Amino acid sequence: MLPLIRKLSSTxxxxxxxxxxxxxxxxxxxxxxxxxESRTQRAVEARLAEQNIDWIxxxxxxxxxxxTGTAPNEAARFRAVNLVGALIDSxxxxxxxxxxxxxxxxxxxxxxxxxRTEDGVQLxxxxxxxxxxGALSEAALAEAAAALTPGIELKNILETADYxxxxxxxxALDFGLKALQRLPRxxxxxxxxxxxxxxxxxxxxxxxxxxxDLTAMTPEGxxxxxxISAPRPVITPFTLRFVVDGDGARFDSCSADTDRAQRxxxxxxxxxxVTGRPSCTIGIGTPTPRWAEAxxxxxxxxxELGSGSVTFSDGDVTLLAGSDVTQAAFxxxxxxxxxxxxxxFSLTSTLEKKESATQGPAEFTAILAExxxxxxxxxxxxxxxxxxxxxxxxxxxxxxxxxTATRVDETLPDGWPIRVLAGLEALSLVxxxxxxxxxxxxxVTGVTGSTExxxxxxxxxxxxxxxxxxxxxxxxxxxxxxxxxxxxTPEECAAxxxxxxxxxxxxxTPASAEIATTARPVLDELAGILTACPPMxxxxxxxxxxxxxxxxxxxxxxxxxxxxxxxxQGRRVDITGMTAEGYGESMPIADNETEExxxxxxxxxxxxxxxxxxxxxxxxxxxxxxxxxxxxxEAATTATEAPAATSDSAAEAAPAGQADTSPSVAPxxxxxxxxxxxxDLEAGEDE
Numbered sequence: 001m002l003p004l005i006r007k008l009s010s011t012x013x014x015x016x017x018x019x020x021x022x023x024x025x026x027x028x029x030x031x032x033x034x035x036x037e038s039r040t041q042r043a044v045e046a047r048l049a050e051q052n053i054d055w056i057x058x059x060x061x062x063x064x065x066x067x068t069g070t071a072p073n074e075a076a077r078f079r080a081v082n083l084v085g086a087l088i089d090s091x092x093x094x095x096x097x098x099x100x101x102x103x104x105x106x107x108x109x110x111x112x113x114x115x116r117t118e119d120g121v122q123l124x125x126x127x128x129x130x131x132x133x134g135a136l137s138e139a140a141l142a143e144a145a146a147a148l149t150p151g152i153e154l155k156n157i158l159e160t161a162d163y164x165x166x167x168x169x170x171x172a173l174d175f176g177l178k179a180l181q182r183l184p185r186x187x188x189x190x191x192x193x194x195x196x197x198x199x200x201x202x203x204x205x206x207x208x209x210x211x212x213d214l215t216a217m218t219p220e221g222x223x224x225x226x227x228i229s230a231p232r233p234v235i236t237p238f239t240l241r242f243v244v245d246g247d248g249a250r251f252d253s254c255s256a257d258t259d260r261a262q263r264x265x266x267x268x269x270x271x272x273x274v275t276g277r278p279s280c281t282i283g284i285g286t287p288t289p290r291w292a293e294a295x296x297x298x299x300x301x302x303x304e305l306g307s308g309s310v311t312f313s314d315g316d317v318t319l320l321a322g323s324d325v326t327q328a329a330f331x332x333x334x335x336x337x338x339x340x341x342x343x344x345f346s347l348t349s350t351l352e353k354k355e356s357a358t359q360g361p362a363e364f365t366a367i368l369a370e371x372x373x374x375x376x377x378x379x380x381x382x383x384x385x386x387x388x389x390x391x392x393x394x395x396x397x398x399x400x401x402x403x404t405a406t407r408v409d410e411t412l413p414d415g416w417p418i419r420v421l422a423g424l425e426a427l428s429l430v431x432x433x434x435x436x437x438x439x440x441x442x443x444v445t446g447v448t449g450s451t452e453x454x455x456x457x458x459x460x461x462x463x464x465x466x467x468x469x470x471x472x473x474x475x476x477x478x479x480x481x482x483x484x485x486x487x488x489t490p491e492e493c494a495a496x497x498x499x500x501x502x503x504x505x506x507x508x509t510p511a512s513a514e515i516a517t518t519a520r521p522v523l524d525e526l527a528g529i530l531t532a533c534p535p536m537x538x539x540x541x542x543x544x545x546x547x548x549x550x551x552x553x554x555x556x557x558x559x560x561x562x563x564x565x566x567x568x569q570g571r572r573v574d575i576t577g578m579t580a581e582g583y584g585e586s587m588p589i590a591d592n593e594t595e596e597x598x599x600x601x602x603x604x605x606x607x608x609x610x611x612x613x614x615x616x617x618x619x620x621x622x623x624x625x626x627x628x629x630x631x632x633x634e635a636a637t638t639a640t641e642a643p644a645a646t647s648d649s650a651a652e653a654a655p656a657g658q659a660d661t662s663p664s665v666a667p668x669x670x671x672x673x674x675x676x677x678x679x680d681l682e683a684g685e686d687e
Contacts, residue, residue, distance in 0.1 A: 036063070037060035037061070037062065038060075040060050040065060040087075040088060041058050041059070041060045041065070043087055044058045044065060044084050044087055044088070045058050047083055047084070047086075047087055048080065048083065048084075051079075051080075051083060053076075053080055053083070055069045055070060055071065055072070056068070056069040056080055056097065057069055063092050064092050064093075064094055065084065065088060065092055065093050065094065066094045066096060067080070067081070067084065067093065067094065067095055067096055067097055068096040068097065069097055069098070070097070070098045070099070070100055071097055071098065071099045071100065072099075072100050073099060073100065074099050077097045077099055080097070081093065081095055081097070107161075107163035107164065108126055108161050108163060109126075109191065110125075110126050110127055110128055110161075110165055110166070110169055110191070110192065111125050111126060111189065111190060111191045112124070112125035112126075112127060112141070112158065112173060112176065112189075112190045113125050113187065113188070113189050113190075114145065114176060114177070114180045114187070114188045114189075114190070115186075115187045116148060116149075116180055116183065116184060116185065116186050116187075116188075117185060118184075118185075119152065120149045120152035120153065120154065120155065121145045121146065121148055121149055121152075121154055121155070121180075122154075122155040122156075122157070123141065123142060123145055123154070123155070123156050123157060123158050124157040124158065125157075125158055125159075125190075126158075126159050126160070126161055127141070127158055127159070127160050127161075127173075128160065128161065128162075128163060128164065128165040128169065129160040129161060129162040129163075130162065131165060131169070131170060132165060132169075132170050134170060135165070135169065135170025135173065135174070136170065136173050136174060136177065138158050138160050141158070141173065141177065142154060142156050142158065144177055145177070145180070148180070148181060165192070166192035166193075167192075167221075168192045168193065168219070168221045168222055169192040171219035171220075171221070171222060172190050172191065172192055172193070172194075172195055172219065172222045173190050174219075175190075175195055175217060175218065175219050175222065176188045176189075176190035176195050176197075178217060179195070179197050179214055179217075182210065182213070182214070183197070183199040183201075183210070183228075185199060185200045186198060186199035186200070187199070192222075193221075193222065193223060194222070194223045194224075194225060195218070195222055195223070195224055195225070196225040196227075197214065197224070197225070197226050197227065197228070198227045198228075199227070199228045199229075200228070200229055200230075200231065201228055201229070201230045202230070202231075203230055203233070204230045206230070207228045207229070207230040208534075208535065210228055211226055211228060211535060211574070211576060212574065214226065215572075215574040215576065216572065218569075220570065223569070224576070226576050231284075232282055232283050232284050233281065233283045233284070234283060234284045234285050235255050235281065235283035235284065235285045235459070236285050236463075237285075237313045237314045237459070237462065237463045238255055238257075238283075238285045238286050238287060238291070238312070238313075238314050239253050239255055239311075239312060239313055239455075239458055239459040239462050239463070240253055240254055240255050240265075240295055240311070240312040241253045241254075241309060241310070241311045241312070241458045241462065241473075242254075242269065242272075242295075242298070242299050242302055242309065242310050243302075243308075243309040244272065244273070244302050244303060244305070244306065244307055244308060244309070245307060245308075245309075245322065248273060248274075248275075249269065249272050249273035249274045249303070250274060250278070251269065251274070251278050251279075251280070251455075252309075252454050252455070252457075252458045252473045253454065253455035253456075253458035253459055253462075254266075254269075254278060254279065254280035254281065254455065255280065255281050255282075255283055255286075255455075256280055256281070256282050256283075256286075256291065256292060256295075257282070257283070257284070257285075257286035257289070257291055257292075258282065258292075259282065260292070261291060261292035262280050262282055264292045264296055265280060265292055265295050265296060265299070266278065266280055268295070268296040268299045268300060269299055271300075271303070272299050272300070272302065272303035273303065279451055279452070279455070281452075281455065287314045287315045287344055288315070288342060288344040288345075290342040290344065293342060294312070294317070294341050294342055294344075294345050295312060297337060297340045297341060298310040298312070298317060298319070298337060298341075301319065301333045301334075301336070301337045302319070304329075304333050305321050305322070305325050305329060305330070305333055306322075306324075306325065307321065307322025307323075307324050307325055308320050308321040308322045308325065308352075311458075311462055312345075313462040313463060313467065315344050315345050315346060316345075316346055316348070316467040317341065317345050317346065317347045317348070318347075318348045318349075318350075318467055318468050318469075319334065319337065319347060319348070319349040319350070320349075320350050320352060320470065321333075321349070321350070321351045321352060322352055323352045323353055325351060325352075327351065330349075330351045334347070334349045337349075346467075348467055348468040350468070362379055362409065362411075362412055362413070362416075362438065362439055363378050363379065363436065363437065363438055364376075364377070364378035364379060364380065364406070364416075364419075364420050364423075364435075364436075364437040365377050365378050365434065365435060365436055365437070366393070366423070366424060366427055366434065366435040367433075367434045367435075368397065368400075368427055368428075368430065368432050368433055368434070368446065369432060370431075370432045372397070372399070372400045372401065373400065373401045373403065374393055374397045374400045374401065374402045374403065375403045375405065376389065376390070376393060376402065376403065376404045376405065376406055377405050377406060378406055378407075378437070379406065379407055379408070379409040379412060380406050380407075380408060380409070380412075380416075380417075380420065381408070381409070381410060381412050381416055381417060382408055382410065383408060385417050385420075386404065386406055386408065388417075388421075389404070389406070389417075389420055389421070389424070390402065390404045392421055392424060393424055396424055396425060396427075396428040397428055412439075413439050415466075416437075416439075418464060418465070419437050419442050419465060419469075420437050421464075422442065422460060422461055422464035422465055423435040423436075423437050423442050423444060423461075425460055425464075426444045426457040426460045426461055426473075427444055427446065429448065429453050429456055429457055429460075430444070430446030430447060430448045430453060430457075430475055431446065431447050431448055431449055431478070431481050432446060432447055433445050433446015433447060433475070434446065440470055441470050441471065441472060442461060442465060442469070442470070442471040442472070443471065443472040443473075443474065444457055444461070444471075444472070444473055444474070444475065445474040445475070446474075446475050446476070447475070447476050447477075447478050447481065448475055448476070448477055448478065448481065449477075449478060449479075449480075449481025449482040449483070450477075450482065451477055451482075453475055453477075454473055454475045454477075457473050457475060458473055461473070487532075487533075487534050488532065488533055488534075489534075490533065490534065490536035490537075490538075490608055491608065493529060493530065493533035493534075493536065494536075494538070494606060494608040496529045497526055497529055497530070497606050498606065500522060500525050500526055500529065501522065501526070501606070504521070504522040504525075505519075505522075506519040506522055506523065506564065506604065507519050508560055508563070511556075512556075513556065513559035513560045513562070513563045514563070515563055515564070515567055523564075523567050523568065523571065524571065526568065527568055527571035527572065527573050530568065530573045530574075531571075531572060531573055531574075535574060535576055535577050536577055536608065537577045537578075537608070537609040538577060538578045538579075538606060538607070538608055538609070539578070539579050539580075539581055539605075539606075539607040539608075539609055540561045540564050540565050540578060540579070540580045540581070540604060540605075540606060540607075541561060541581050541582075541583055541604065541605040541606075541607055542556075542557030542558060542559075542560045542561035542564075542580070542581070542582040542583065542604050543557055543583050543584070543585075543587055543588075543601060543602065543603050543604070543605065544556055544557045544584055544585050544601065544602055545585060545588070545592050545597075545598035545599075545601040545602055546585045546588070546592040546598075546601075547592075547598065550584060550585060553584040553585045554582055554583070554584030554585075554586075555582070555584075556582070556584075557582035557583055557584045558580070558581070558582025559582070560582070560604065561580035561581060561582050561604060562580040564580070564604055565578060565579075565580040585601070588601045589601060589603075
């Protein structure tokens with residue numbers, strides 16, 4: 001029995017040892033597997049974190065690595081799986097990743113650019129394939145654009161897309177085509193919300209008319225952005241005429257080639273006694289860059305003489321000294337001027353004698369009556385000239401009743417026909433007046449409704465009579481005849497606006513930029529005022545009290561200012577020069593600790609910008625910036641008026657062709673609040 005027990009004990013012990021070894025091996029294997037799983041998971045998570053991939057969850061199961069999560073797109077999912085595959089065998093990866101469903105493709109932004117030049121029209125952009133009813137299709141637009149330049153091939157680079165167009169697309173495109181038809185040199189960019197027009201006009205007057213017409217044509221819901229430029233006029237001959245006589249110092253015509261030259265010339269004129277703010281056109285065509293230098297010296301010479309005139313016609317300069325100037329003073333001034341003038345100029349000088357003003361027997365007169373009747377009297381060289389003068393007068397005074405009562409005199413001096421025709425052309429520029437032609441003088445007298453007429457007459461006479469010829473321009477400006485004089489100034493418009501908003505407040509829905517319905521009448525009244533005003537630089541500024549966050553107040557004030565701007569645009573106001581600016585709580589005008597103060601701080605201000613400010617002039621010249629607009633206009637008129645000369649007055653020598661252009665004032669931006677702060681438009685009752 002004992003041997004059996006011993007035998008069993010050995011067997012049992014061996015079995016127990018085997019079992020214990022198996023358990024140990026399983027434990028070691030299981031522990032090893034756990035370690036491998038943990039290390040694999042940490043390595044994969046670290047690699048994904050390095051690549052900023054945070055949308056994947058990693059789980060290990062033995063040798064398998066399970067990836068779950070939602071990828072933003074298929075490319076991101078593929079990239080993530082490849083990153084993990086670079087660490088472990090790809091057969092161990094279990095891809096459980098989803099992909100975010102693709103969103104619907106949005107409609108493209110439709111836009112068209114239309115460029116028109118002398119070489120034709122070019123179209124480029126993207127249009128809807130099937131436009132709404134009544135809207136221009138791609139073919140219709142191309143056909144209309146090609147008709148603008150017949151005979152020149154249209155460059156059509158338009159494409160189409162089969163998506164619905166915004167509601168305002170058709171109206172915006174139709175408006176853009178109408179703008180292109182009006183502007184031979186332009187670029188028109190059209191989107192559903194904005195039409196941008198960049199163009200070149202022939203003159204400042206045409207620019208203003210185009211801006212008014214396009215603004216009035218702008219469809220509702222479409223914003224117009226205008227950039228129309230007007231080139232400087234070509235002045236030929238380049239003319240300037242400066243006179244000092246019993247009526248004081250004045251310009252009959254003034255031209256300059258640069259802003260700097262304009263300032264120099266007007267400063268010299270102010271020193272010589274010119275008052276007010278005379279006009280001096282900046283143009284192209286100066287015979288030399290030293291134009292201003294020559295003009296300044298000549299103005300100083302006339303001022304030193306105390307009586308006389310100087311006329312520039314390109315490089316020809318004619319100096320006429322009055323009959324009361326002594327020979328010694330004349331010789332001194334002429335000698336200094338001849339020495340000081342640049343080489344490009346030639347001087348002709350004359351000392352007028354009293355007897356030279358006596359009227360000779362040869363004379364031609366023309367009278368333009370207020371009713372339009374034209375009467376021609378006096379002497380002409382022959383029958384052919386009489387017929388030519390009659391025909392010329394009927395053409396120059398179109399529609400007028402022309403009465404010719406002239407006689408033939410073959411003894412008239414050379415150049416008589418040219419003097420008569422030049423005088424008639426000059427007389428045709430006035431509303432009513434008279435012309436006197438003598439061998440020693442051509443004199444035009446009359447009344448005009450344009451401040452530019454005197455300069456145009458001077459340019460005609462100086463250019464056609466020739467250097468050294470005497471002429472006199474006694475043309476008076478009458479504001480009642482000027483159609484532009486009735487327009488209010490920007491300052492007057494700003495004052496009218498502030499009178500309205502001082503009486504009635506504009507309110508908004510609390511804590512929003514929506515204008516209250518009760519504010520519509522005051523907006524209608526403001527629109528009525530601004531519609532009749534000329535284009536001006538006007539800022540609509542929004543302000544709030546200090547309640548709420550600073551950023552929120554700034555955004556709210558900006559939105560309210562823009563709401564007022566859009567409300568005015570919706571009422572057909574030309575907002576080309578207007579801007580909306582929000583200032584938030586940064587500019588209080590009252591105490592924010594009281595309800596009354598907060599109410600005052602919640603406001604909108606209309607601020608006029610771009611006002612002309614006078615530069616410093618020499619001593620003796622009045623500061624134009626301090627004068628009221630009416631006073632400035634009156635002073636400018638007085639400075640250009642001259643009564644008709646009598647037969648006893650000395651004739652003024654006027655050489656042909658030169659013009660002067662120099663600025664008496666330089667534009668600077670200046671903020672003007674025409675009325676005190678209480679008149680400001682309030683932005684609402686609650687922030």
